[in-house]
Amino acid sequence: MAKVHVTTSINGEPMEFLCEPSDTMLDALRGPLALTGSKEGCASGDCGACSITIDDRLVCSCLMLAVESEGHEIRTIEGLAQGDRLHPLQQKFLEMAALQCGICTSGMLVASDALLKKNPDPTEEEVRFWLAGNLCRCTGYDKIVRAVMETAAEMRAQ
C-alpha cells in the first residue's frame, strides 16, 4: 500500500513523515520520527505509557492514527524540558524518587503536565483520577502523586 505523507508539528518543530494509513501515531513517533520516549505497554489505550498531547489534549498515541496528526500540534515527552532546563515535574520526579524502572515515566509526566495546565491546584483525588489511565507497576503511585502535588504547589507559588 502506498505510504501517506503527513505534515505536522512535533514539540514546536515543523515535521514531515511517511506512514502507512493504518499506522498509529505511536508507530510513527517510534518509527520514522525516532522519538522513542513514548512507550508501548499495551497498544490498546489501557496503560498510558504512550501518552502525548495533540493540540493540548491528552491522548494515547497508540489509539490515534498517525495521519490524524496532519496539521496539528503534537507534544511528546521529548518536548517537556526546555533545552537543558527540566520541566518542574521532571525535576520533582527525580528529587522525590517518583520513578523506579522508568517505563511509565514518560507517559506519567506528559499526563501530569496536561493536568496541571488544566488544573493548577488539583486535590489528591483529582490527581489520582486524572492519572488513572497511566499504569505504573513499580511505585504504587504514592511518590508520583506526591511529586505532582508538590510540583503544582511550587508552580503556583511562582
Added chain:
Amino acid sequence: MNLVTNNKWIGQRTIRPDGMDKVTGRAQFAADTTMPGMIWGKVLRSPHPHARIRSIDTSKAEKLPGVKAVVTSKDIVDFPIEKGAVMLGIQDMRWMCRNVMARDKALFPGHPIAAVAATTEAIAAEACALIEVDYEVLPWSIKIDDAIKPDAPILHEFNKFDGKPSNIVGRLEHKKGDIEQGFKQADTVIERTFTTRPVHQGYIEPHACLISVAPDGKTTIWSSSQGQFMVRAMTAYLTGIPQSDIRAIPAEIGGGFGGKTIVYLEPLATLLAKKSGRPVKMVMTREEVMRATGPTSGSKSTVKIGATKDGKIVAAHGTFYLQAGAFPGSPIRGAAGCSFTPYDIPNLLSEGFDVCSNRSKVAAYRAPGAPIGAYAVECVLDEVAEALKMDPLDFRLKNAAKEGTKAAHGPVFPRIGYIETVEAAKASPHYAAPLGDGNGKLRGRGVASGFWFNAGGESSAQVNITEDGNVVVTTGHPDIGGSRAGIANICAELLGIDYRRVSVIIGDTQTVGFSNLTGGSRVLFASSMVVTQSTEKIIQTLRERAAKIWEIDPEAVKWENGAAHPVSPNAGQFEPLTLEELAEKAPAMGGPIGAGVQLNTQGADGGFGTHICDVEVDVDLGIARVIRYTAVQDVGRAIHPGYVEGQLQGGVAQGIGWALNEEYIYTKEGKVDNPGFLDYRMPVCSDLPMIDCIMVEIPNPKHPQGVKGVGEVPLVPVMAAVANAIYNALGKRFYALPMSPPKVLEKLDEPVQQAAE
C-alpha cells in the same frame, strides 16, 4: 568489616544517576533499539492448551515475499529428558528448550510453535498464519484439583509420583518436632483451606530484544531482562553458540518483578538472525505477554495451627500445592519455606507440591511462593488470635522468631528484626487511629507479617578513576528500581566525594565480570559488597601514591573527605592531596587507578515485614477499597530511603491488586480470557491510598553497610492483611482470592459461620 557511621551520602535521597535519561525519554529500553538492515521476528503460538504436534509445514510461509527465515524446534538445541537435568541457575534446560518452543507437544495456549523473520512485522505475522500445523488435540487441565485427579490428562508421561504417571512433579518438606504431639497440647486448633488464582507480574514493558549475528557467529543481544549473563548463557545453551561469542547488552528494563529472569524471545531471534544474516528485532504484544510468559502459580493450601490458651503456638501443619504451569518448577520453596518463618513453632510440618497443568510455565514473582503461603498462614493466625481473644499483633509477638530460633527451613536465626517490625506496627499512628465512620460502608483493619530469604550470590564490579579525578563504577546487575542510586551513594561515601562525581554503569557480559540475576532481593546487597571492596582497593592505591609523593610510609597516610592526609603531624606536614590531584599525577606515579572485584557474596540476612491495612467495603456494590496502609519492614540499612520506600510501596500495590482483583480467567476452551490490561485489572492510581512506610533498620552485621534485601518482603503479607481487614469489616472470611466485587457480593449472601470450632 566496619559499619560506616556519620554518613554524608548513605541514607540520603540523592538523584539517581540514570534519572535524567528516564524523565526526558532518552533512556534506551530494548524496544527502542534499532539497527541498520533490521528485520522483524514473530512467533506462531499454539491455540490449544494441550496437543500433540504431528507435523509442521512451513513451506508456504517461506515462500512469502519478504520472509527471510523460519525456525521451529528442530533448530533449537535439544536437552533430552532421559539424560537428566541440565541446570542453569534454578532453571533446567530440558524445560527451557521446550518452553521457548514446543517440541512434541503444545502444553498451553500461546506455546511457541514456530518463528518467522520478515522485512516487516506485518509480513512476519502473515507468514505465521501460513504455517500449517497438524495437531492431535488432547484433554487438558488447568486447576490444581483437576490436574491432580487420578484420571487427569498427564502433561509429562515420564514423571512418576507414588509410582504412577502424575502431574505432581515435585515435593519438598520442612520438618521440626512432632506435629501430632504438638497438636495434642493445643487448646485451640484451626484448619482452613485457601485457594489463589494465577496472577501476572504485570511489568509495563513487554519483552523485547534486538539481536545481530555476524557470519562468524559473533552475536550481540540487546534485551530487556533481569540478567544479561542469564540471557547470554541460556541463548548459548539453546542455540549452540559459545558464550564467549555472545555479547548480551542490558537495555534499561521496564519492570520485571521476577518475570524477566528467563528467556522467551532471545534464542528464537538469535536463530532467526543467524539464518537470515540480518539483525532481528522481536517485541511481544501485551496479549503475548499475558498468554505466554510466566505468571505466578495459582495455589491450594491447607493450614492447621494449634495454640494453647495462653497464646503459644504449639504446632502447625501446612500443605501448599502450587501450579508450575507447563513445566516443573513452581515456587514451593517460598511457600513452604517462608510462611511459618516469622514464628517460633516447636512442632512444624510444611510441605510443598509442585503441580504441572496446561498453562504457561510460571516465572518468579516477587518473593516467589511466599505471598501464597503467607496468605493462608496469616489468615489462620488471625482466626487463632481471635479465638484466643488476643490482639493479633500481641499474638504474633508472643510467638515471634528471634535470634537463636531455628527456622523450619534450616537456619538458626542470627540477630533479626522481626519483633521490631511488630512493635513498630503496634506503636504506629495507624494502629492507634480509630477506623472512623465509613459513611454507610463497612470498615475493617487487618494485620499480617511476612518473611523472605533474601540472597547473595555472584557479583562483579569495576571501579575506575578518570583522568579528571571522577569515578566510574561498572556493575553487572540490571537496575530495575534504582540500585544505581544506592551504589553511587556508597561509593561517594567511601571516597568522601560528592555523589555526583560517581557515574554508575551497568556493564555488558563482555565488559564486566559475571554477575547473577537482579532478583531475590540481592542486587544492592551483592553489588555494594563488590563496589565497597573495589573502592577500598582504590583508596589503598591512593594512599600509596600519596605516600610515594610525600616519601613517607603508606601507613602514615589516611584517606578522608576525598583526599590523602598525613595520619598525624609527626608523619610529616603535608598539604592534603585530593582525588583530582592524584588522578592527574597518575601517569607519572604508577599508572591508571582502578580496581575490580568478583565475589560469590554470602551473608544475606532474611527480611521481615509487618503490615497494617484498613479497608472499606461497599456492601451494595461488593467493592472493597484499601483506604489506609502501613508497611513496616526491617530493611537492614536504607542506603537510599526513597527507593527503599518505593520497593515497599510498589510491593504493597501489587499485593492489593492480587488480593482484590487480579486473576487469570480462563475460557471453557482453556484459554486465558483476559489477556490485556483492561480486563486483567491491575490497580490504577485511583484505586489506592498513599502507602505509609516505616523502615526499621537493624543492620546486617555481615554486610559492610548493613544492607538487607528489601524488594520482595513487601509483597508477602499483603493479601493476608487485606483479607484480615475484610474479615474485620464483614465478619466473614474469604478462603479464595481475589476478593473481587462478585465474590464479595456472593459472600455477603452467605450465612455467618462460626469463627472457630
